[in-house]
Each structure stands twice: as structure tokens, then as C-alpha cells.
Amino acid sequence: MELKEQIDLNNLPQHIAIIMDGNGRWAKQKGKARVFGHKNGVQSVREVTEAGAELGIKYMTLYAFSTENWNRPKYEVTALMTLLVSTIRKEIATLNKNSIRLKTIGNTEMLPKAAQKELAEAIESTKNNDRMTLILALSYSSKSEIVSAAKKLAQKVKDGQINIEDINEESISNSLHTKDFPDPELMIRTSGETRISNFLLWQLAYAELFFTPVFWPDFRKDHLYEAILNFQNRERRFGLTSEQIDKTGN
Ligand code: FPP
Numbered sequence: 585m586e587l588k589e590q591i592d593l594n595n596l597p598q599h600i601a602i603i604m605d606g607n608g609r610w611a612k613q614k615g616k617a618r619v620f621g622h623k624n625g626v627q628s629v630r631e632v633t634e635a636g637a638e639l640g641i642k643y644m645t646l647y648a649f650s651t652e653n654w655n656r657p658k659y660e661v662t663a664l665m666t667l668l669v670s671t672i673r674k675e676i677a678t679l680n681k682n683s684i685r686l687k688t689i690g691n692t693e694m695l696p697k698a699a700q701k702e703l704a705e706a707i708e709s710t711k712n713n714d715r716m717t718l719i720l721a722l723s724y725s726s727k728s729e730i731v732s733a734a735k736k737l738a739q740k741v742k743d744g745q746i747n748i749e750d751i752n753e754e755s756i757s758n759s760l761h762t763k764d765f766p767d768p769e770l771m772i773r774t775s776g777e778t779r780i781s782n783f784l785l786w787q788l789a790y791a792e793l794f795f796t797p798v799f800w801p802d803f804r805k806d807h808l809y810e811a812i813l814n815f816q817n818r819e820r821r822f823g824l825t826s827e828q829i830d831k832t833g834n
Contacts, residue, residue, distance in 0.1 A: 587809040591639065595816050597769035599643035600636065600808075601791070603783055604628070606775025606799030613799075619663040624801035626671050630678075635805040637682050637716040639812070643765050644718050647783050651691065651725035665695065668722075669702045676706050683715035689761035690724030719765065726785040733759035762787055770815045772808075774800045792818055 607621030614620070629646060636644045649664060672686075679686055686706045693700070703722075736759045740746045746755070757763065767787045773779075776797040780788065794811040796803075821829055 587806050587813065588639075591809060591812055592816055593640060596640055597792075597812065597815055598641070599645070599766050599768040599770075600641055600812075601645040601647070601768035601771045601784055601788070602632065603647045603771070603773040603777075603781060604800040604803075605773055605777055607801055609775065610799035610801045618660060619667075621799075621801055622664055622667055626667065628800055628803040629671070630675070631805050632803065632808050633684065633716075633718055634682070635808045637684055642716055643768070644716060645689070645721055645762075645765075645768060645784070646719070647721045647724065647781075649690070649722045649724070650782060651694075651723055651728060652782070654694070654723070665699050669699050672702045672706045676709055679706070679710050679718070680713065683713040684710065685713040685717045686710045687717055687719045687764075688722050689719055689729075690722045691728070692722050694723040717765065719762075721783070724761075724783070726782045729761050730756075730786060756786070760786060767791065770794060770811065772796065772811045774798050774803055774807075790822055 604625060607625045608618040609621075610624070611618050611621030632646075633644065648668065653664070654661060686703075688703055688707070692703065695703070703720075733756055737746070737751050737755060741748055741751075762784070767789070768784065768791050771780075771784070771788050771791045772794045774796055776795070778795045780793075792815050794814055796807060796811070798807055
């Protein structure tokens with residue numbers, strides 16, 4: 585049976601987060617420049633977006649550019665930004681055709697003006713789409729997101745809008761860039777690295793983590809299905825025992 589047919593559509597993760605890693609190594613293996621890997625990574629972005637929407641995944645977050653990535657050689661950063669702008673421009677029509685809403689998380693004010701403009705237009709143009717939300721993490725750092733949430737809440741206490749006792753998991757979640765999205769239940773990282781690398785540290789508290797040796801430019805729909813099947817075959821206990829889970833029927 586095909587992998588896709590084995591997926592239980594009643595037990596899908598609502599939100600899948602992906603660390604797209606290994607573009608550079610994929611290119612190097614082929615004797616090409618790193619940027620060649622990023623360019624080929626765009627096809628994988630298309631494939632997972634399409635596969636996710638077809639299955640009925642409601643949210644997908646892709647780690648496209650971390651705060652640390654600004655320290656890469658200037659030409660690589662420029663190439664990534666150019667690729668981002670051209671990809672978004674090319675894909676807006678497809679996003680709309682498939683009713684996919686585009687969103688971003690991260691310090692996007694750090695991006696070049698052209699990229700900010702392209703993103704703002706795409707976000708505006710897709711804002712009423714409701715099949716799936718595609719969230720690009722751009723100039724994103726989870727630690728800095730948590731620091732700014734702490735500052736926002738501290739300021740509210742200082743201004744007398746809330747009391748210290750009002751600071752809880754919910755108010756912290758509501759102060760993060762991801763406040764409008766549910767937490768991911770599944771996080772996939774490609775390329776064999778088994779780290780979280782400053783990605784959604786708070787939001788991944790209970791997520792299942794799936795690591796695959798496949799480099800991002802080789803990642804195809806079947807790899808996504810494999811990760812979802814792996815997720816469905818795990819028992820999510822949220823700190824409870826197996827017996828408790830059996831009783832509650834969760
Ligand atoms: C990680 O591989 C990948 C990135 C830092 C960028 C990902 C970007 C894309 C796939 C293209 C543009 C994306 C969108 C959403 C249009 P790496 O360079 O860290 O690889 P390495 O670990 O092998 O060096």
C-alpha cells in the first residue's frame with residue numbers, strides 16, 4: 585500500500601514544523617555552490633506545502649532563515665533573500681489557487697525592504713484563504729522571541745494593565761509571534777542533525793520530533809508521509825501513564 589494511503593486522516597497533526605537543513609551539504613556532494621542547494625530546496629518547499637494541504641494539515645511552519653543565518657557570507661545571505669522574493673512572487677497565484685494563507689514569524693523588519701514588501705503583499709493577498717496556513721520563520725530566533733514576550737509582559741505589569749499573578753503559560757503563549765497558531769505536534773528536521781537550533785523552543789514542549797538523514801533538496805511528499813506515519817504510530821502521553829491514556833481514550 586502507498587505510504588499516503590496508510591495515513592489515518594482522523595489523527596493528523598494539526599501543525600507540522602520543519603527545519604529545512606542540508607542544502608549546503610547536498611550541493612557540495614554534487615560539486616556545486618551552496619546556493620545551488622538553496623535553489624533546489626524551493627522544490628521541496630512546494631512539495632511539502634502541496635502534500636500538507638492535500639492531506640488536510642492546517643498549519644505548517646518552515647524554518648527558512650534563522651537570526652544566526654545573518655552571519656553567513658554576504659553573497660549567500662543576498663542569494664537567499666533574492667530567492668525568497670522571487671519564490672514568493674512566483675507562488676502567490678498557486679497559494680491562492682490552493683487556498684493557502686501565508687504568514688511569517690521572526691524579526692522580519694531585519695529583512696531587506698524588497699523582501700518585506702513582497703511578503704506584505706503575499707500576506708495581504710492570501711489573508712482570507714483557509715485550507716492551510718503556511719508560516720515562514722524568517723530572521724527567527726526562539727530565545728529572542730521569548731525575551732521580547734517577557735519584556736511585553738513586564739511592561740504591562742509596570743503600566744498597571746496586569747498583575748504579576750496574571751503571568752502564566754497562556755499569557756506567555758499569547759505574547760509570542762505564534763500567538764495565533766496552535767503549537768506544532770510534529771517537528772521534522774532533515775539532514776541527520778538532531779538539534780532544535782533555537783526553533784520554537786516554547787511551542788515544541790510536547791511535539792514529537794522526527795529526524796531524517798535526507799537532505800532538504802531531496803525531501804519529497806513520501807518523506808512527509810513517512811514522518812506523519814511515524815507520528816501516528818507513537819503514543820502521545822503528555823506526562824501521563826499508558827494506563828491513564830487508555831482510560832481517557834486519548
Ligand atoms: C539550511 O541548509 C537551509 C537554509 C538556511 C535555507 C532554506 C531556504 C530554502 C529552502 C529556500 C527558500 C525558502 C522559501 C520558503 C522560499 P544549510 O545551508 O544549513 O545546509 P548545510 O547544513 O548542509 O550547510
